[in-house]
Amino acid sequence: MIIAPSLLAADFTRLTKEVERADKSGAEWLHLDIMDGHFVPNISFGPALVGQVRPLTKMFFDVHLMCSRPKILLEPFARAGADEMIIHVELGEAVTPLIWEIKKLGKKVGLAVNPPTNIALAEPYLAEIDLLLVMTVNPGFGGQEFIHECLPKIQQADEWRRERGHSYRLEVDGGIGNATVGECARVGADTFVAGTALFRQRNMKAAVAKMRKIADANDPSFADLKV
Numbered sequence: 001m002i003i004a005p006s007l008l009a010a011d012f013t014r015l016t017k018e019v020e021r022a023d024k025s026g027a028e029w030l031h032l033d034i035m036d037g038h039f040v041p042n043i044s045f046g047p048a049l050v051g052q053v054r055p056l057t058k059m060f061f062d063v064h065l066m067c068s069r070p071k072i073l074l075e076p077f078a079r080a081g082a083d084e085m086i087i088h089v090e091l092g093e094a095v096t097p098l099i100w101e102i103k104k105l106g107k108k109v110g111l112a113v114n115p116p117t118n119i120a121l122a123e124p125y126l127a128e129i130d131l132l133l134v135m136t137v138n139p140g141f142g143g144q145e146f147i148h149e150c151l152p153k154i155q156q157a158d159e160w161r162r163e164r165g166h167s168y169r170l171e172v173d174g175g176i177g178n179a180t181v182g183e184c185a186r187v188g189a190d191t192f193v194a195g196t197a198l199f200r201q202r203n204m205k206a207a208v209a210k211m212r213k214i215a216d217a218n219d220p221s222f223a224d225l226k227v
């Protein structure tokens, strides 16, 4: 199980301290939400900020591109220190060349699916990606309520993975906290993005440990072992 605090929920007036807090929290990944004011109705931050944060931690940088034209951003984010770049399946025919481009840059490839989007749209790409992100809120803002209707999509993505021998990680993002992480883990999610539930806690280390404990307790592969 991987826990990925989302920097979007950090206190930006003390960003260095916030990154250090995440670094020492026991979480493996740092999730970086990039919003362009077009693909989503909000703007966050760009490659310059990611590049400034990069030397502060060795955490894996999981860059989530909620952007209409990610093509122009791949190289800048690769240079800024992204380890993985996630593009959205809603971009349609642009997806295949974007996957190639990310691979050419030597980075891991993620593919995200918004709540109203049919998970079947991701099917043609499953053999080529390192991570499938099932969004559990409509992207654009932190602090929204988890959409339970997304759970069957996670289950489907996990079934495809097991039946067809794929190796992509299965990530969830949006409204993830102690009340929702268990049900996501139970249907196959193994990578958990959480902004509000982790950065808005005084003790992030304790919050990560608690979240991990709930995720582990609901890990279906662990249940198999017990049989």
Ligand code: DX5
Pocket (backbone or CB within 6 Å): 006, 008, 009, 031, 033, 064, 137, 138, 139, 140, 141, 142, 143, 144, 173, 174, 175, 176, 193, 194, 195, 196, 197
């Ligand atoms: C939503 C972003 C999320 C966001 C999650 O557009 O993709 O990564 O930061 O925030 P919480 O955990 O507060 O729902």
Ligand code: ZN
Pocket (backbone or CB within 6 Å): 006, 031, 032, 033, 064, 173, 193
């Ligand atoms: Zn995100």
